[in-house]
Amino acid sequence: MIILAALLAAATPATVAGIEKDAPPTAWRAIPPENLMLVNTPKGNVVIELAPGFAPRHVAAIRALVASHRFDGGAIIRVQDNYVVQWAIKGSDGKTGTGPKLPPEYERPAEGHAFTPLPYPDPYGRAGFSEGWQAAMDGDKQWLVHCYGMVGVGRNLAPDNGDGSELYAVIGQAPRHLDRNIALVGRVIENIEAWSALPRGSEAMGFYKTDPEKVALTSVRLASDLPAASRPRFEVMDTGSASFRALIEARANRREEFFNRPAGGVDICNVKIPVRRQP
């Protein structure tokens, strides 16, 4: 009977929701509390997962700004439709920072980092997944890609002048032309809708014109700064797991009753990486 049930399960076409629900505990990894950045505003609180594995020096700079409470009293200063929400420490000029300049960190050596290729073509090169993130690679380099919710470090024209004091999150069609032109440092994993629904700014590039339009940052903390009992706990699906490989296939061939014609392919940003509050 157990064998029959297993055969039946294997024969049942899988849906996205079903795969996520049935994934074993080993298909999930906990997010360390020092990688969880909690951004609180009067318009809603957002949780960001940082990506030190891709941009270690940028993430260290951001953690240092958080530790010294430099973001508290800052604001969301820009919302550009189909593009980005951008926020900054207090007193920022809205374009770049005044802290120590950081190296670009736009890519990392591929060696030593597992990569699950997306088995469909990508107009920008070779896309896939590495250590729980949407990524791409070429030769011996690997990098994060600009999907919805990804968080990057604003900079001016010089490639090295971001200092982590200006951050943005993608709220539209993936602006993949920014890949390897800006350092990506994380992604919004909870409540991005609090920010993506903010009024768009009326200045060029969606900057807010006046101070009252800006949304205050009440406090920005790492989960590791909180007492253990009050830390939010999240886990992300392991992108090297069998569950995740099944999920890629199910995203490319949607089997929910609504669909008459499965697409037979999917782009990297429509393969959403499951993240959940820890059960």
Place this chain on the structure above:
Amino acid sequence: MIILAALLAAATPATVAGIEKDAPPTAWRAIPPENLMLVNTPKGNVVIELAPGFAPRHVAAIRALVASHRFDGGAIIRVQDNYVVQWAIKGSDGKTGTGPKLPPEYERPAEGHAFTPLPYPDPYGRAGFSEGWQAAMDGDKQWLVHCYGMVGVGRNLAPDNGDGSELYAVIGQAPRHLDRNIALVGRVIENIEAWSALPRGSEAMGFYKTDPEKVALTSVRLASDLPAASRPRFEVMDTGSASFRALIEARANRREEFFNRPAGGVDICNVKIPVRRQP
């Protein structure tokens, strides 16, 4: 001197903004007033271009609903983050309509319709542009694709039960898995930010829970219903023009000073088709 200037111009790498600015009048086509749908709400007025060349019976049904003022007093009933804004005639159940059922119209014969291929791979098949629209084709069929701002006809599970009384606009990463599963009938060409910034609904799939959350449709009209002098007039770039082909290339290889590394490719939805108020 004129020859020298032309040589210099040819040698100057083109930017997206430059190409659009320099496109000759012949690279633009006026949008007929019967294809302009003006949707007015207390939260902002939006202009939609209809696509009768792709979904003639759906567009005819929508024009009939507009002519009988069936949308007036209707509402925006659903806003789902990174997905769609949906609106409906008064009294709609929020899922489907009660009017005559329409045939799917998910694709059209390719014959007789020019197609400018996107010269980069697409994970969903063969993407390109036809008659001013982002499209795709396979064999002898051609269809519209679900880019940001595209407008489609809501339906329930049966493939033929949309009647045009429930419409949605894409406000996130292109949900290309919907291509050929729903009839696309147009696109928002002005002020989508008035709708994409609306609060997300708290019910399943982003439906608003209560009537006060909904955004009223004050009036919905075609430009052709207005006196000629008060009609808004728009034009769209001809996707078969030399200017548009240059624009595809400039989108794939951004040359603005900000970019250090051009992507060398672009997805169909990041090749925005220029639309402007008629000069």
